[in-house]
Amino acid sequence: MATDNIMKVNLKVWRQAGPKEKGGFVTYENVETTPDTSFLETLDILNESLIEKGEEPIVFDHDCRDGICGMCSLYINGHPHGPATGATTCQLYMRRFKNGETITVEPWRSAAFPVLKDLMVNRNAFDQIQQAGGYVSFNCGGAQDANAIPISKVDADEAMDSATCIGCGACVAACKNGSAMLFVSAKVSQFALLPQGRVEAAKRVKAMVAKMDELGFGNCTNTRACEAECPKRISISNIARMNREFLCAKLKD
Amino acid sequence: MATIDSKIPEGPIAEKWTNYKAHQKLVNPANKRKLDIIVVGTGLAGASAASTLAEMGFNILNFCIQDSPRRAHSIAAQGGINAAKNYQNDGDSVYRLFYDTVKGGDYRAREANVYRLAEVSNNIIDQCVAQGVPFAREYGGLLANRSFGGAQVSRTFYAKGQTGQQLLLGAYSSLNRQIKAGKVKSYNRYELHDIVMVDGRARGIIAKNLVTGEFERFAAHAVVLATGGYGNTYFLSTNAMGCNCSAAIAAYRKGAYFANPSYVQIHPTCIPVHGDKQSKLTLMSESLRNDGRIWVPKKIEDAKKLQKGEIKGSDIPEEDRDYYLERRYPAFGNLVPRDVASRAAKERCDKGFGVNNTGLAVFLDFSEAINRLGIDVVRQRYGNLFDMYEEISDVNPGEFAREINGVKYYNPMMIFPAIHYTMGGLWVDYELQTSVKGLFAIGECNFSDHGANRLGASALMQGLADGYFVLPYTIQNYLSDQITVPRFDPNSKEFIDAQKKCEAEQDALMKIKGKRSVDSIHKDLGHIMWEYVGMGRTKESLETALTKLKELRKEFETNLFIPGKEEGMNVELDKAFRLKDFIMMGELIARDALSRNESCGGHFREEYQTEEGEAKRDDENYFYVGCWNYQGDDNKEPELLKEPLKYEAIKVQTRNYKS
Numbered sequence: 001m002a003t004d005n006i007m008k009v010n011l012k013v014w015r016q017a018g019p020k021e022k023g024g025f026v027t028y029e030n031v032e033t034t035p036d037t038s039f040l041e042t043l044d045i046l047n048e049s050l051i052e053k054g055e056e057p058i059v060f061d062h063d064c065r066d067g068i069c070g071m072c073s074l075y076i077n078g079h080p081h082g083p084a085t086g087a088t089t090c091q092l093y094m095r096r097f098k099n100g101e102t103i104t105v106e107p108w109r110s111a112a113f114p115v116l117k118d119l120m121v122n123r124n125a126f127d128q129i130q131q132a133g134g135y136v137s138f139n140c141g142g143a144q145d146a147n148a149i150p151i152s153k154v155d156a157d158e159a160m161d162s163a164t165c166i167g168c169g170a171c172v173a174a175c176k177n178g179s180a181m182l183f184v185s186a187k188v189s190q191f192a193l194l195p196q197g198r199v200e201a202a203k204r205v206k207a208m209v210a211k212m213d214e215l216g217f218g219n220c221t222n223t224r225a226c227e228a229e230c231p232k233r234i235s236i237s238n239i240a241r242m243n244r245e246f247l248c249a250k251l252k253d
Numbered sequence: 254m255a256t257i258d259s260k261i262p263e264g265p266i267a268e269k270w271t272n273y274k275a276h277q278k279l280v281n282p283a284n285k286r287k288l289d290i291i292v293v294g295t296g297l298a299g300a301s302a303a304s305t306l307a308e309m310g311f312n313i314l315n316f317c318i319q320d321s322p323r324r325a326h327s328i329a330a331q332g333g334i335n336a337a338k339n340y341q342n343d344g345d346s347v348y349r350l351f352y353d354t355v356k357g358g359d360y361r362a363r364e365a366n367v368y369r370l371a372e373v374s375n376n377i378i379d380q381c382v383a384q385g386v387p388f389a390r391e392y393g394g395l396l397a398n399r400s401f402g403g404a405q406v407s408r409t410f411y412a413k414g415q416t417g418q419q420l421l422l423g424a425y426s427s428l429n430r431q432i433k434a435g436k437v438k439s440y441n442r443y444e445l446h447d448i449v450m451v452d453g454r455a456r457g458i459i460a461k462n463l464v465t466g467e468f469e470r471f472a473a474h475a476v477v478l479a480t481g482g483y484g485n486t487y488f489l490s491t492n493a494m495g496c497n498c499s500a501a502i503a504a505y506r507k508g509a510y511f512a513n514p515s516y517v518q519i520h521p522t523c524i525p526v527h528g529d530k531q532s533k534l535t536l537m538s539e540s541l542r543n544d545g546r547i548w549v550p551k552k553i554e555d556a557k558k559l560q561k562g563e564i565k566g567s568d569i570p571e572e573d574r575d576y577y578l579e580r581r582y583p584a585f586g587n588l589v590p591r592d593v594a595s596r597a598a599k600e601r602c603d604k605g606f607g608v609n610n611t612g613l614a615v616f617l618d619f620s621e622a623i624n625r626l627g628i629d630v631v632r633q634r635y636g637n638l639f640d641m642y643e644e645i646s647d648v649n650p651g652e653f654a655r656e657i658n659g660v661k662y663y664n665p666m667m668i669f670p671a672i673h674y675t676m677g678g679l680w681v682d683y684e685l686q687t688s689v690k691g692l693f694a695i696g697e698c699n700f701s702d703h704g705a706n707r708l709g710a711s712a713l714m715q716g717l718a719d720g721y722f723v724l725p726y727t728i729q730n731y732l733s734d735q736i737t738v739p740r741f742d743p744n745s746k747e748f749i750d751a752q753k754k755c756e757a758e759q760d761a762l763m764k765i766k767g768k769r770s771v772d773s774i775h776k777d778l779g780h781i782m783w784e785y786v787g788m789g790r791t792k793e794s795l796e797t798a799l800t801k802l803k804e805l806r807k808e809f810e811t812n813l814f815i816p817g818k819e820e821g822m823n824v825e826l827d828k829a830f831r832l833k834d835f836i837m838m839g840e841l842i843a844r845d846a847l848s849r850n851e852s853c854g855g856h857f858r859e860e861y862q863t864e865e866g867e868a869k870r871d872d873e874n875y876f877y878v879g880c881w882n883y884q885g886d887d888n889k890e891p892e893l894l895k896e897p898l899k900y901e902a903i904k905v906q907t908r909n910y911k912s
Contacts (some may be wrong), residue, residue, distance in 0.1 A: 002410050018822075024300070026731075033530070034528065036527050036528065036529075037528065037530050038532070038645075039758055040532065041532050041666055041772055044530070044772070045530055046533055047771070048770055048772060050816075051770040051814065051816050051825065052770070054814075054816055055816060056816045056817045056823075056825075057407050057816065057825060059822065059824055061320065062494055063319060063324060063326070063493040063494055063495050063534075064326060064328065064329045064492070064493040064494075064532045065494060065532060066329050066491075066493075066535055066536070066641075067330060067641065068329050068415065068417075069319070069324040069326070069327050069328050070321075070323070070328075070749050071319060071324050072321065084644070086640070087644055089725065090643075091644050093644065093645065093647075095647065116464055116822070117822050122320070123321065124320070125324075125443070126321065127321050127429070127441075128325075128437075130323075130425070130426070130429045131429040131432050131433045132433065133432075134426055134429055135384075135426035135427060135429055135430040136385045136426070137381050137382065137430060138384060139308045139429070140301075140305040140308055140380055140722075140725070141380075141722075142383075143376070143379035143380050143382065143383035143491070144379065144383070145379060146338070146378045146381075146382040146388075146396055147338075147340060147395045147396055150393060150394025150395055151390055152390075152394055152395050153390045153392050153394065154390065156388070156389070156390040157384075157387075157390075159387040160387040160389075160413060162414055163387050163412075163419060163422065164413075164415065164418075166418075167321065167323055181678065190387065191385050192455075194385050194387065196382070196383055196384070196385045196784045197385045204700070211390070213438060226537075226863050227266075233740075251742075252724065
């Protein structure tokens with residue numbers, strides 16, 4: 001399975017010492033890797049060589065390396081999570097790149113996600129939006145039997161598709177308006193589709209949208225860049241559903 | 254020698270938990286407001302405990318090393334969560350789930366804890382559905398189930414191949430509600446460095462702010478660790494890159510016993526290692542074994558051709574395939590527990606039947622399922638896993654390969670066992686309290702429920718059981734006499750001293766100024782552990798490991814290099830702290846494995862096996878929990894204490910998955 005073909009790439013990476021420091025690109029030439037090595041492992045290889053030289057390694061967020069935790073970010077060659085569709089940066093393999101290619105690596109580009117160091121950004125705004133209403137108000141212990149309310153498979157599957165969002169922030173980074181609508185609408189949709197979430201649906205959508213606006217995220221102009229770049233292929237029909245939920249809720253005010 | 258009191262309640266097994274709850278001490282609502290609890294970790298156990306305790310009225314300080322509580326490693330669990338609902342009417346019950354878990358754990362778990370786990374399993378499903386977790390459903394609108402290893406019933410609830418994600422997002426949503434209510438204070442990108450003791454009780458922690466690089470002091474009436482397992486001791490594992498055992502080791506250094514460290518789970522279905530630059534291993538869910546069949550060639554010459562790349566798996570016809578799990582274990586077939594499946598794969602590969610260029614892989618094949626159900630149904634069940642596999646290995650397991658004698662063959666997956674989960678952990682009593690007063694451990698971090706081997710879909714069950722339904726009760730029994738204890742001052746001497754100690758340790762690490770990076774030493778640690786303390790262990794291999802680990806510790810202490818400064822963010826420095834504890838953990842695992850002269854579950858000593866190659870337990874001499882007690886100094890050998898196991902409900906016997 002393992003191909004031992006060595007390939008070399010040039011990595012043009014954004015380096016920034018701290019949130020308030022001025023950053024800039026540094027190009028690292030001829031980084032040796034193989035097509036079966038992942039992109040993040042290639043960054044590991046580069047980092048090892050930097051440490052050997054006594055330099056500080058490039059800081060980037062990553063954790064599960066299984067495409068599910070949403071920790072990894074990175075703008076690679078102008079695309080959030082790089083050139084592969086439906087995959088996160090950690091699921092990107094070097095066979096997607098050409099031998100000798102120069103690969104540009106940047107942090108998420110969004111005012112709502114300030115850079116902490118190098119390629120690492122602060123996505124705390126996403127947590128704040130979830131805290132505004134991304135839950136069912138229900139205390140542990142009082143639940144009825146799980147099968148007491150049948151839920152149509154179609155609705156359950158659709159709720160699951162919305163719930164698949166990993167909160168990585170690619171949608172915001174991809175959007176020219178820096179809008180968080182795809183992220184917010186995914187959570188609003190999941191709960192709006194389920195009877196357990198319906199009870200607070202109106203209150204929830206208003207609270208989450210208000211928080212999103214307050215935090216300075218932009219508006220949606222239907223460019224669909226978010227959907228195209230989403231590593232979990234979250235559909236923009238979620239945004240349509242959120243708009244409907246929001247409108248209905250506001251009309252009742 | 255200290256005595257061990259597991260505090261198991263009186264009465265028949267089915268009544269113990271009820272009796273406990275009926276007689277335990279509680280804290281009244283007005284007093285709950287006066288009490289603070291630190292919860293470290295935001296995985297299934299940590300998030301569910303933090304939110305539930307906050308709902309009850311306690312004030313919670315909740316810490317995680319990731320940038321958001323939602324990213325804890327529970328998120329990566331794929332397959333499902335067990336519960337004894339018996340919705341399938343296939344003969345399941347609380348007793349059967351209890352029995353399967355004890356048997357799956359090779360009779361090394363504590364009976365009373367496991368029964369309680371099975372008892373609350375049904376509440377978990379109710380709780381999660383009420384939270385809006387979108388579990389898979391049948392067309393009639395009721396919940397769907399599938400089968401997992403070690404069970405003959407379908408009791409696993411799931412949400413596609415992302416069950417851990419959905420359950421964690423459920424717990425995270427409850428946590429968010431409490432953060433908004435001001436009952437939980439959430440500290441992201443913080444890492445625990447020490448536990449602060451005041452008058453012999455855990456009263457706070459020193460945590461490092463990973464962004465500013467500052468150590469900070471936090472005080473509370475009790476401390477709960479939900480910090481996961483120690484699988485990354487082996488460097489390559491299915492754990493996330495940040496998973497570490499430093500919080501557990503900090504507790505161990507404070508006198509919390511470390512129980513059964515040698516019980517490490519090696520998961521049979523992971524993508525094989527491809528090169529020395531690899532950073533982690535990818536799990537392919539156990540659910541694949543519902544329809545996938547595991548095999549290697551019958552003929553050694555076919556295996557040799559596969560290893561040279563001259564033929565592909567799909568070139569080998571049915572009659573030349575050895576479905577070795579179905580052959581050896583007819584009753585459970587491909588659904589034997591993980592330890593059994595992993596060892597069987599190793600046995601075939603050791604005999605030369607491995608199917609890739611390294612000889613360390615077996616096939617997981619869906620041809621039969623695709624021919625039976627059609628590709629659409631199979632993709633509906635496992636599509637996301639097929640895609641994940643293709644992205645990594647460039648092979649699509651659902652793709653038609655060729656037809657031989659009228660039988661259609663599809664590309665098989667290649668899999669091999671990898672470190673996945675650790676059954677051992679901090680020793681806790683029935684109340685989930687460690688041997689340090691006021692210090693609790695929940696989820697994978699503790700040792701309590703899985704014995705020597707965990708069954709699939711039971712980790713999620715245990716994490717949520719501890720967090721939602723067990724700890725919120727039992728911690729009150731401890732806190733009930735603490736209501737008059739005023740809040741602690743994090744500026745008191747104990748806290749300041751603890752912080753100074755952390756800073757001194759940091760100085761010492763920075764001053765080594767050797768030549769080797771953290772990762773390069775960690776890889777050496779991984780090699781030692783996998784080679785000598787891996788799937789098959791011997792007295793000699795373990796003694797070799799202990800010698801090599803000693804040398805490695807020396808190498809770490811004298812030749813480590815950390816670039817950058819102490820001030821501000823320094824990820825290499827943070828990794829160095831973790832590696833120091835991984836080396837200590839490695840020694841603990843090897844020491845425990847050496848002391849246990851038997852084979853059980855995930856601990857396989859090659860000297861102790863049956864003629865058929867099955868694990869051979871020694872119940873006469875090793876029917877106990879091995880608890881390691883720190884002796885005040887990293888260089889002193891820890892003392893082994895034993896908690897004898899007492900089985901009242903289940904007859905201890907040899908595990909049998911054959912008939």
